[in-house]
Structure formats: structure tokens, C-alpha cells
Amino acid sequence: MNSKKRGVFLSYLRVGLIGYKFMGKAHTQAYKNTNFYFNPKEPFQLRAICGRNEENVKFAAHTYGWESYETDWEAVIERDDIDIIDIGTPSDTHKDIAISAANAGKHVLTEKPMALNVRDAKKMLKSVTDAGVQHMVSFTYRRVPAIRLAKRIIAEGRIGKVYHVRANYLQDWLADPQAPFAWRLDKNVAGSGAHGDLNAHIIDLTRYLVSEFDEVVGMSETFIKKRSIEAGSTNEEKTNDSASRDVTVDDATLFLARLDNGALGSFEATRYATGRKNNEYIEINGSLGSIVFNFERMNELQFLSKEDEPHLQGYRNILVTEPEYHEYMDAWWPPGHLIGYEHAFTHQASDLAQAITQQQPIYPNFEDGLRCQQVLEAVDNSIKSRTWEKVEKTNYLNL
Amino acid sequence: MNSKKRGVFLSYLRVGLIGYKFMGKAHTQAYKNTNFYFNPKEPFQLRAICGRNEENVKFAAHTYGWESYETDWEAVIERDDIDIIDIGTPSDTHKDIAISAANAGKHVLTEKPMALNVRDAKKMLKSVTDAGVQHMVSFTYRRVPAIRLAKRIIAEGRIGKVYHVRANYLQDWLADPQAPFAWRLDKNVAGSGAHGDLNAHIIDLTRYLVSEFDEVVGMSETFIKKRSIEAGSTNEEKTNDSASRDVTVDDATLFLARLDNGALGSFEATRYATGRKNNEYIEINGSLGSIVFNFERMNELQFLSKEDEPHLQGYRNILVTEPEYHEYMDAWWPPGHLIGYEHAFTHQASDLAQAITQQQPIYPNFEDGLRCQQVLEAVDNSIKSRTWEKVEKTNYLNL
Amino acid sequence: MNSKKRGVFLSYLRVGLIGYKFMGKAHTQAYKNTNFYFNPKEPFQLRAICGRNEENVKFAAHTYGWESYETDWEAVIERDDIDIIDIGTPSDTHKDIAISAANAGKHVLTEKPMALNVRDAKKMLKSVTDAGVQHMVSFTYRRVPAIRLAKRIIAEGRIGKVYHVRANYLQDWLADPQAPFAWRLDKNVAGSGAHGDLNAHIIDLTRYLVSEFDEVVGMSETFIKKRSIEAGSTNEEKTNDSASRDVTVDDATLFLARLDNGALGSFEATRYATGRKNNEYIEINGSLGSIVFNFERMNELQFLSKEDEPHLQGYRNILVTEPEYHEYMDAWWPPGHLIGYEHAFTHQASDLAQAITQQQPIYPNFEDGLRCQQVLEAVDNSIKSRTWEKVEKTNYLNL
């Protein structure tokens, strides 16, 4: 960059990113596109990206446009030219990195799920609170414009008292019995299967849009208990010990819930819903109206109002692409020009920049991450106990 | 009728119908339209319709085209010019009428739910089995052509091993707190609320298309516990004892299930899903494909096949209106000309006529009705026990 | 019928139906269902059905429930126990039957297209006007509840000034080159192909909902010029004179139009739109809103209002099944219970009964039929002249 030729900004938000794969890529574009599309007061600077494999992280630094790279995350945290630590690594590493970063006075953004369990999540929340830094969990779907619109519609009182939440997160990449083993199927590495990966999102959306959870009862299943180590080399029947591994996470987890506001909820996460690719669906029915969202059509929101004249009531399909009227859309294109998956990451980064610059709180924060973890854990408990379980309600000010 | 002028048929199926309201109307048109559209070997004769209010039943007999009317159901059963007793009255009357009819050697068709409880359903099944008459429960949705096609697709092995069933039956006529009290909200009369009325249908479809049920866990709620007796005269807050009545049935019942074939199921029935009018939805995900049906678009079936080439896979929206290829449709109109709600009643009547004429079994029969009742009751038990309950498995040959 | 037992009505509307095939069946059910569902003051009596083949018409009379049959349409018209002549025969017969019926003082309902050409249509209009009888053309789609709702929305001013009409009627039964010759492909019998059969409907809907036509320019094509006489026996390449016949009607006709109100219109009828079965589509865009209807989802109407708040605008999908709020639906089932193709025929018959009983005009009448014919003919002229043609505007009071 040759910034002198083009004017000088007084200050930057200097980021160190831990992890360079799927989430590393998504977060990198978010910082760059915040600068490009959102003109933040303090733009991001991509100071350092970190990964254990030097060759790979070096290549990523070059391709993604980071100023430097590191192979040791503690080195990143020690650097005094970095303000924000962004954690895009697997879940089992979140706790240590986040606590170290907080102790070093850095702001912390972490991928979801925040932690492997409630105990760790509490420690993380305590550390960022004690340090007084900004903290955020990357539940990016909150910043899809259609979800933002849903929030607004509900806040405007347009659906009245909520009776029902009906939410699924359906994928299908394991429906094929021949699909090979992957690290996500190992509980030691992944922490959880569909439950932690997918239910976490619809729990967060429910908390964001409707209510906290009161009690839950769930079930889960691992349909295919062993998978071949190499793709296509064996099939379900023929696998032997040397060529296959045990799947130790859930393939699907379903649960029913009673929410604090009295609404009933039905939730399902699976990787076996053939033909559903990233079908994050949430429907909310209230006394005055209903809302439906499906991530596979993420630029649309359905809304039905009982306040419309009776002969004209029906689900409206709102194309949430109006620069003037729909949040975030004035940064992008004219009406009817869709945005995609990664844009919500940019919205998140843009909001984070603003929150840091203006020293205001930002959500979802580590408390949101913890509360989500508490719901996940109550479901796990109910699966073991085969009965309803209350969701733990921590006094978050007194951890 | 001036049948001599137009030729003589050797024999008829002579029907006595108990009940003349919603279901009486639907069943009457079914008999007439079977004769009109399906040319059965033995057409139906509309011998007698029965109701307690003489003025009303007389008017119904005239308008609907019944040859005579009765005000006492036992009189209908005693008549020797009647072969089939069709029960379209509220659930609490089914048992007595059905058993009497069977004892009199009549074939019996009853509306659903078959009985108020498992105990009664067993007695009914025993009586028709002992009498050797034809017996049928009016789960008409089995005879929607799109459901027939779903059955065929599954039977052809096109979706492989089933992993998931996701079924809802959503209505909204109680979402308005001002909606007045109705007899359906009185447990003594109705037996059950959304559970018996709506879950019964999606349980039956699941049994028909996928598998028997193994175990269940459920929840239910009555959101509005009192309703005004006269429509619009009072509101939720102002109701007093003289002007309102307790709602004694469930407004909504949800449950999770494990099916005998290992699939996981999620079920929900509610009358509070604002904007959903008669949204009976069932989605089935298998290892090779998926199927989706929604009664609000009852002429369509969605089907996804993993056997399609990978770049071409997607949910097909099949318009199930091809006279040549879709069951029942050759009796109606050219392709793309939709049929409606009542047509499934006609299909049912037509199949019943054929079964009686050919002395072959017909489904869903009283055993199907009983099995549905057993699932309903297991859910009720789980709501009380707050834990999973096994679904009773009767030895149906040895009641 | 044993009407004495059930009370006596003072008078009936006594029908004679010419034609017993597709339309004969659809019209018969309309009369019966009007009596069954709509309780008309003067119910229909099915006096006589007429066809040239005695065996067939006798069977139809029996199956459909007509009191008698005739093999000569003039005999029907001569009968003094008949009030209404219903013409369900091919187009080339409409003129003579209608004029005879009018001269005999009968009310006349005719299938569409009303006539083979404008000249004949004018004669027919003159004869019914002179005779002072009721006259109606069976453009049944006007009586689909969703179209009724569209009319109401427009009449309420909700879409403002209309800019665009975009209408297609797409079928696909000729897309297969192997499909055999049929009488509909012979101009001498059918009069016209897709144009008269399908464009007639969307022209009528446009006239009903929006405006008369000012001028048009069109094109048409017969893609496959010869078809084998027997199905499957030959293919396109191998046909020889003895085994194939020339197709003498249009397979597809498209045209552009300028309407009297200044709106622009695009129209297309084809039997070659693979996968479209009965896709009658009309979209209307106005300054304040838009409307979309598709007959393949005939129970739904889409409506967008610019008077909704800007962040909430979107096409509403109205399920047009509310007994309280949507025309005709109180005669049928509860909300969300669909109706089908033939129901619009029943609505038409019910309205005809009421118009005759109350001696009020009914639409679409023979003037509507003539105006539609004038648009069809202007398009034909423009195809020949390869330029824009004005639509003839008759002084209908001075034929």
C-alpha cells in the first residue's frame, strides 16, 4: 500500500488472525471488504495471520494480503502492533487463545461454538469482562439483512405474542454411507457433531429474535457408526478396523423446548437431510403475524401480518435488498442485486469496527456464547437422562 | 331417477350415513362422485342419512340427494336395505355405532380419530374382525394422488433407507385470542385438541409411508385457557365466569419419535400457527433421496434423487395431475387441471366400493386406526411422565 | 329422487345440454354441485342430454344423472320442458344451436370460443339480444376465486394505474414430435389451434381485469407440420401420405398489444412449453401494486402493494380459501382446503341460476365473446399483414 500518495488516516484497527482455512478466508475478506464497502472511521489493518504450517500460512498471507505471518499464536498475542485477536481455529483451542488475548488487553472475536463446554465458556467470559476488552462470538447469521429485518419486525410488535418457534438446520453431506471419515466426526477434535455445529446457530437466532430457553428434551443419533478412512475405498459393510474409524459425534440432534416467554420450540440439526445443503430454517408464529427465513434463500424474508385486511392476508416474500430500507444494504448494490454467504461476515466486521471505535458494546458477545452453550449442554443432559432438563441460568455478573 | 329408461344395474352398494354436517357433506359427495367419475361395478345408493334434528336432516337429505332420512342411528343399522354404515359423527359416538353396525353384519367406515382411546379402539377392531365385515378409517390424505406417488416412490426404493421424518400439521384458527369458545375446545366432546385432530393425520401418513413408531416424547400447551362464549362479545382479559368457558383440550402438541426402522421423527400439531391454514407438511429424507408434501399445495410433490447426475440434482416439483401416470387422475381432467380437498374422499369411496365388490381387504382399516391411537396415547403418557414412552404393540390377531 | 318425502320446490331451472364429453361432464357436475353446495332458490333440473351417438349418450345420461337423452339437438330445443340450452359441442356448431335456442326463447350458455369468426359471433349476439334471453360464454376462469380477488383488488384501486399485462397460457401436449394427429389439429373442425383455445382465455381475463384492446401485432408457428394418424405407429421422419396428416392450425401464437388504457401487453399461447401443463399465467403491474396468478396454483394469488411500509413490501401469497373473505368459498370447505378445476364451472352455474331467477344480466355474455373474437381476429390479421392491426370496435347496440 502506498498510502501517502492517497492521504493518511489517523488510526487503524490492527488485526491478528489465528487460523487461515475456511474461517480464515471468510474473516480476511470481511476485514478487506469492510474497508472497501463500509468506509469505517478506523479501517482494519491486516497485520498478521497465524498457522502452524509455515508454508501454508505464508501462502495464505500472500494470497489474502496480510502484512506478515506467524506460526505460533502466542507470538501474535505478544505483538504490540495488534489490537484485535480473531480466533478462527477449531473449538478446542478457543479457550486458551481467548483468555491469553484478553489478559494481553486485546479485543477478542471468536468463531462459534465459543467453547467445548459451559465451564470453559464461563472462564472465557470472566477473562474478557475482567480485562474490559471487546468480545464477540461469530454468530454471523444475526447480520444477514433478512434476519435483521425479522428482528425489526418483531421489535415493532408486528407479530405480537410469540407462540411457536420452528427451526431446523439441515445439511446432507453425511447422508451418503460412503462419505469418508473426517476430523469433524471425531469428538476429541470437534467437540460435537451437528448439535454444536448447527443447533448452535438456531439456538442463537431464537435467543436473538424471541426469548431465552427454559427447558428442553432431546434425542440424537449417529446413523453410521464407522466410516472408511479414505474416500470411496471401502463401503459401510466391508470396513475393517484398519481402514475405518468410529464416528464419535452425533449425526443428528433434535429437541423440543419451552422458552421463557411461554413459546414452544422445535429444533433439529442434521447432516443427513438429503438435498438440503445449508437449509437453516426458522419460522416464528405470533398472535399478530409470522416470520419465515431460510438461509438457502438468504436474501428473502417471509412475513405475514394479521393486521392486513382479511381478504389480503398472505405470506409476503420480501426481497431484502433495498439500500434505503434494509440494514447494511446501502453499502452494496441496487435493489434486487443479491448478496451472498460471506457478506454477513463483512457486516459483522464492520459493526465490530464501529463498536471498538465508539467504545460501545457489541453483540453477540461472550455472554451470548455462554448462554448458547448452556442450551446445548441441557440438551445433551436430557439425552442422557431421557427426560426434560432445565437450562442453567448463570448470574453473569458474578461468575 | 328414471333408471328403467337408462338401463338397469344388477346391484348397488347401499349406504346409511350417520351425521350430516361437514363430514356428512364430504362423504355424500364422495358417493355421488364415485358413481359419476369412477363408474364402479356396483354403484353406491344413498339410502338413508341420519341426524338427531329432524328439520336439519330432512333438509340435508333433500339437498344432498338421499332417498330417506332417519333421526335415530339404531334405526339405520336395523334397516335391511343398507350394506354400509358410514360414521361421520363426533368421536365419542364412534365406538357404539361401529360395534352395533358390525354386529348387524354391515361394513363400517368411520371418521378419524377412530375412538376416544386405545381401549375403545381395540373393542371396535375386535367387533369388525369377529363379524368379518369390511372396516375402514377415513384417513383420506392417504388417497391424495401426491401421497400415493410418494408411496410409490418409496416402494420403488428411490429414497433408500429413511433417516428422518419431519411432519407438521399447522392451522391458525385459534391464534386470535378473541376467537370464541367452540365444542372442539371441550375435552368431553372432542376427546382431544390439535393432537387427536391433526397429529392423528401425520402419524397415519408416517405409518403409511415409512414405519411404525417405537418410542416418543412430547409436550403440549393450551395457550389461552378461557374463551368467551359468544364471538367477539368479550376479550381475553375481561372474560368473567358467566361469559367464558375453560378450554380443556391442547392448543398445540409436539413430539419427537424414534421409529421402528431407526429413523428419527419430529411432529407438531397446532392451531396457533398464524397464516398456516391447513398446512399438513411431511418431509422424508433417505439415503438416496427425499420427498416433501404440503397439503396447501396438494397437487404437487417434491422429490429429490441422488441418483440424478450430480450437477443436476434438485428438488423436482411434480405436478401430480397426469391421467396416465398418477393414481386416480384418469377419472378427472387433463394434465395441469387441479383437484381439491374433497376429491380424496371420492378416491376413498371408490376404493371402498371396489374392495367390497371384489371382497378384498382395504386400508387404512381399524387396525390402522388402533395403531394411530396407540401412538397418540403414548405421547399423552410422555407428557404426563415427562420422559420417553414406548408405543404399545398389540398382538392384533389376539385381542 | 323421492322429492315428495322431502318437501317440494316451486320451480326449477330446466336444462338441456348439447354435448356429453369433456365439457358435457364438466357442465353436468356444475349443475349438480350448484344444487348440492349453493342452495339456489330455483335448483337446476337435468332434463335432457344430447349427443349423436345413442349408445354413448344413453350411457352418459345414466352415469351423469340426466332424466332423458336426445340424439338430435333440434329436438332438445323444441322441448317445452326446457329453459336453458347449454352448448358444450365443438366450435363449428355453436352458431346454429345458439341462434335456434334464442329464437325458441331459451336462455343460452355456450362454451368458448363462442364462434368460428367475428361475423358469426355478431349474428349470435344479435339473436340473443333480439330474443331478450340470458346469454353467457363459458370463460370459467373469471370465476376462480383468486381471479375474483384480483378483480376486487383492482376495483379497490390497490394497484393504481396499470402499466403492464404479461400473460401466457402454456401447455406441452404437442412438444413430443411423436404425438399423433388429433381433431384439434384440423382447422376445419377446430377453427384454430393454441390461439383460439388458449389466447382466448387470457384475452378474456385481460378484458375482465384491465382494459379493452386497442391494437396488436402477432406471430404464430406450426412447428411440426405433419403428424402420424395412429399414435406411436410412425415418427416424424417416416410419415408418408397414407399414414400422416397435415396439421392445419397454429401450435403457438404470440402477440404484443396496446390496451385502451395505455398499458402494454404481452401474450403467448403454446402447446410446446415442455413441463407446463396448464400454465395460465397473468401478471399485472400498476403504479401502486402488482398482481400475479398462475392456474397451476389456482388457489393462490400474489399481490404486492406499494402502500405497505417500504421495508415490508413483497409479493404476498394469498391462499384464496377463506370462507368469510373470498368469493364462493363459503360454499365449500374450511380455510386451507383447496378447490380444483371444475369448481369454477359450478360457480358459473350458480351465478347463472341466480341471474335467471333474479332477471339480472350476467357476464361474460355474448358481447364479451364477440369482443374476444375481435381481438383474436386482429391478431390473425396482423400475422398475415406483418404489421400492427387495430382491434375492431363494433357499436354493439346497433349490430
Add this chain to the structure above:
Amino acid sequence: MNSKKRGVFLSYLRVGLIGYKFMGKAHTQAYKNTNFYFNPKEPFQLRAICGRNEENVKFAAHTYGWESYETDWEAVIERDDIDIIDIGTPSDTHKDIAISAANAGKHVLTEKPMALNVRDAKKMLKSVTDAGVQHMVSFTYRRVPAIRLAKRIIAEGRIGKVYHVRANYLQDWLADPQAPFAWRLDKNVAGSGAHGDLNAHIIDLTRYLVSEFDEVVGMSETFIKKRSIEAGSTNEEKTNDSASRDVTVDDATLFLARLDNGALGSFEATRYATGRKNNEYIEINGSLGSIVFNFERMNELQFLSKEDEPHLQGYRNILVTEPEYHEYMDAWWPPGHLIGYEHAFTHQASDLAQAITQQQPIYPNFEDGLRCQQVLEAVDNSIKSRTWEKVEKTNYLNL
């Protein structure tokens, strides 16, 4: 950039971009994202951006990340550190810039429509052909993955012989009579209205997917002939000469076409289709199948195959997001994670990079731009002549 620290690439594609507004932004992100997501052999270098207003272009250079800026497009062309001239300015400037760039031996990418008229387009084509440089017109919709899939399906012979093309490009930003005057409504600046802006796209898609055009007949309208100069300050009726300006372009243009392959086409472009935001719709019906695309759901493609078994035929909704199976998608996210409007620009830039590096031709090139212009002009001619007009067929090798 600190490229030494991260390894050195041997060569770059060095871009000079003329224009910095909507298209400048879209093209800039395309170059950056090609480098970021597509790892081209020779990455793009953003050498210079050009605009007449120095303050604005300087800010754009900074925000977008260009190394330098210029205020005179000729200066950009003179620079010897630039390989590619990208023209993102209004249509009236394309000719001079493109010809100068070609003469200077630069590769040229221009926004659409390529030129103001056929004459200019021919000159541009001649200049790039003579110079032997790469030339491309930015019809980006060709590189939407769903359109790519449509192309593949057709190339695989899956829809057989094409009978019909039905294409609309519907927007609504002028439907409001109060919308103020804008430069796009001035023919001197914009060249054309909806026709050149929107029909250009669907003509190009039709040429790409189906066939060249043979003859056309069209109509157009300017519904609102004057608009206020300042937004909201006046209304349609009250405008006076000083406060309003004449709209000199078409609001809507429709046309019918006969294609070289014998198919019939219907085309419509409008800015008055209330509720349609960027509704670029194309439906293609062939003897073996059909395809439907709508840009408002740009990640989906509908495909119907008559080669499916008859009871299973229906429009498949293919979610075109499979990294393994759908073109370009391996550069982005996992299945079911949507992409947006700007991604097609990135695909275009990535393909351009590859074509230049490998010295292979790229499409759509200036010949495609010219052919599109010839169709547009034939429609304009037919509007004047009120009759069918042949589309000019240039011998492109002998301009």
C-alpha cells in the same frame, strides 16, 4: 503490499480502470477477488483508476486500493505500465476509449452496451481485431454459475430442439410517478432506456444459450414524459418547464422474435414492473426439456427433463452451489452457501486473466457486443416502421 516478505510472482496483469462509480466499484472488487479466491497464474495489479473529478477519484483510489489515479483517460492509455484498459464509463465514451486503447496495444474490457449504435460498434470491433488485442464486453450474467449450468445442460442435448424463449428483464424504479429525473432518462447521455440497458442482457443470454436472431417486431413506451428535476419537490401534474425535464428514453420496450434456429421468442424490458427489482427471467422450452432462470434467485436453476420417468417429471430446483459440480463454485464456499451479484464480475475477471495468460480467445467479445447492438437496432427500426425487421448479419471478417 510487502510482497518480498511473501514471495515474488514473475508477472502481473496491470490494469487501468476508466470510471470509479457503480461499475468502477464492481470491477475493482473483481480484480481483487480474482487474486484472493482464484489464484491466477498472473495476478492483477491495480495500477491506475481514472475519473474527471480529482477529489472523488483520489478517494476512490484510496478506498478501493489502486496504486495511482489519473484524471484524463488518455493519460492512462499512454502509460506503458498498463496492459488492460477497463472501460466502466457511460456508453457514449466507450468508442473513443476502446479504439485508443486498441491502437496502443492494450487489451480492452468494456461495459455494456458496447456502443451507442451499430456503426460505432463495428469500428470498435475492427480496431481490436486489427490490433490483435484481447477484447471483451461485460455481459457478466453469462458467468453466473446457474447460467453456466444452463449452457451445459443445453450443450449436453438435454432439452433437445428449442421451440420457445421467454425472457423478461423487469425493474420498478420508475413506477413511481414522483421519481425525479435522472441522467439515465436523457437519451443524449444514456443512449437508450430500458431497451439498451436491460434488453441487451436478455438478448445476449439468448444468443449465448440458444441462437442468433432472425427478425423482430417491437413496441416501446415512455409512460411518464416529464419528471421533476428535484426529487419530491414537485409532482407529475404540477411540473412546469423550469422544474421538470422531458424523459427522452423508453421506459419499456417489448418485442417478438424469430430466431435462426426456428424458435419463437418473447422479450420485455421495463422499469415499471412494480415489485420486480432485478427480475431477469429467461425460460427456454425444448422438445426434451425446459430451463428457467431468474436473477432474483440467481443461485438456483430450474430444469425439467422429459427423459425422466413419466410419473416423476417436474421442474427440479437445482441449488447451483456445489463446489465439485458447478462452474466457479470451487473458489467459494461449501454447498448451500450462496454467492451474490458481484461474484459474476469476479468470474469474468478470472476468465479474462486466464485468457490473456494463455493467449486464448474469450467471450463475449466485441463481435458479441456488435451482434447484440444489431438486434437492439432492428427492434428500434421495427418500432418506427411498425412492421417486422430483419436483424443485420454482418460479415464480421470483412468489416
